[in-house]
Amino acid sequence: MxxxxxxxxxxxxxxxxxxxxxxxxxxxxxxxxxxxxxxxxxxxxxxxxxxxxxxxxxxxxxxxxxxxxxxxxxxxxxxxxxxxxxxxxxxxxxxxxxxxxxxxxxxxxxxxxxxxxxxxxxxxxxxxxxxxxxxxxxxxxxxxxxxxxxxxxxxxxxxxxxxxxxxxxxxxxxxxxxxxxxxxxxxKPEPKTRYVHTPGSRLNVRKSYSVKSEVVGKLADKLKVTVYARRNGWSLIGVKKWVASRYLKKTR
Ligand SMILES: [Zn+2]
The missing domain is CATH 2.70.70.10 (Glucose Permease (Domain IIA))
Structure with missing residues (x-):
């Protein structure tokens, strides 16, 4: 998309x-x-x-x-x-x-x-x-x-x-x-390819850029995502989909 x-x-x-x-x-x-x-x-x-x-x-x-x-x-x-x-x-x-x-x-x-x-x-x-x-x-x-x-x-x-x-x-x-x-x-940033890095667990996807925000999904370790923007330590990966930037890496 x-x-x-x-x-x-x-x-x-x-x-x-x-x-x-x-x-x-x-x-x-x-x-x-x-x-x-x-x-x-x-x-x-x-x-x-x-x-x-x-x-x-x-x-x-x-x-x-x-x-x-x-x-x-x-x-x-x-x-x-x-x-x-x-x-x-x-x-x-x-x-x-x-x-x-x-x-x-x-x-x-x-x-x-x-x-x-x-x-x-x-x-x-x-x-x-x-x-x-x-x-x-x-x-x-x-x-x-x-x-x-x-x-x-x-x-x-x-x-x-x-x-x-x-x-x-x-x-x-x-x-x-x-x-x-x-x-x-x-x-304006450029979209960036990143990989989930959560060995042994899955990464929470939240509705907004806050730990208080609702969890709307979970991502498997090593999954590839596109980061569209970053805000306050959070990465925007889709519509109402934010993940904590520290669990993303440049390589799989
Ligand atoms: Zn005016």
């Missing part, structure tokens, strides 16, 4: 406001419920392209042609993708691109990984060119958003809203980091 890695969708990372930003984001990230938007301004004050972070499908288009409503697109990965915290469907909503950049876009359209989608903009009254974006695990759900306890419209998915550094890897051959505003993104 060849899952795609979810990669940061700009060639220059120039975050101008994180989810903690007091300018306009705290109402999202401190409410009930929460999401974690960032503003991405790219290389400079111009209009950089946003690229597809994996193969994604357009699920909803809002605000096009209405200057009082900020243009907003909901995107969902076509398949489960590899993130730093596991393999999931991922859904996001992205805002402020111009009417012209999405004039021909339709629900159901697909962008391929790393394909140009649309540029930063100011549609809906943003003060400078940027894309506001917020992401979560799971598929598009309901109308794609709902008001939280602060009156902010947060993303709705079949999973959970997540901070962007938990979902995106930075592909260092694709993205240059100009300003991450202190957010710590992991570099």
């Amino acid at each position: 060849a899952w795609q890695y979810l990669i940061y969708p700009f060639k220059v990372m120039g975050i101008s406001q994180t989810y903690d930003g007091s300018y306009s984001h705290r109402k999202y990230s401190t409410g009930n419920k929460k999401d974690y938007p960032i503003d991405e301004a790219g290389a400079d004050t111009g209009r950089d392209y946003m690229y597809a972070p994996a193969d994604v499908v357009v699920k909803k288009i809002y605000g096009r042609g209405d200057s009082g409503k900020p243009n907003t697109i909901w995107l969902q990965t076509r398949k489960k993708v590899i993130t730093p915290i596991g393999i999931f469907y991922v859904t996001g909503r992205v805002t402020h691109m111009s009417d012209a950049d999405i004039a021909n876009l339709k629900v159901g359209d697909v962008f391929r990984a790393k394909e140009k989608m649309f540029r930063e903009g100011t549609d809906g009254g943003a003060t400078g060119n940027h894309i506001h974006m917020t992401w979560g695990t799971g598929k598009f759900k309901g109308s794609g958003w709902s008001a939280n306890s602060n009156g902010a419209y947060v993303l709705t998915t079949t999973g959970s809203n997540r901070k962007p550094e938990k979902l995106f890897f930075v592909d260092s051959g694709f993205t240059r980091i100009r300003d991450s505003r202190g957010l710590k993104f992991e570099k």
Whole structure:
């Protein structure tokens, strides 16, 4: 099964406001419920392209042609993708691109990984060119958003809203980091072949990267596995499948 890695969708990372930003984001990230938007301004004050972070499908288009409503697109990965915290469907909503950049876009359209989608903009009254974006695990759900306890419209998915550094890897051959505003993104790894090393016993497979997480299977000594990502001493080997990295070896 060849899952795609979810990669940061700009060639220059120039975050101008994180989810903690007091300018306009705290109402999202401190409410009930929460999401974690960032503003991405790219290389400079111009209009950089946003690229597809994996193969994604357009699920909803809002605000096009209405200057009082900020243009907003909901995107969902076509398949489960590899993130730093596991393999999931991922859904996001992205805002402020111009009417012209999405004039021909339709629900159901697909962008391929790393394909140009649309540029930063100011549609809906943003003060400078940027894309506001917020992401979560799971598929598009309901109308794609709902008001939280602060009156902010947060993303709705079949999973959970997540901070962007938990979902995106930075592909260092694709993205240059100009300003991450202190957010710590992991570099996109390469899948690695490893062998279980548990002489005389079997290796627990857990649902998540914690010894408190449910055991969902056991692997025989010497079994070959593919490691897609590592996190806190744990290795991701499949959908809801993590094993302790210290029991894996490079050779059988
Ligand atoms: Zn914003």
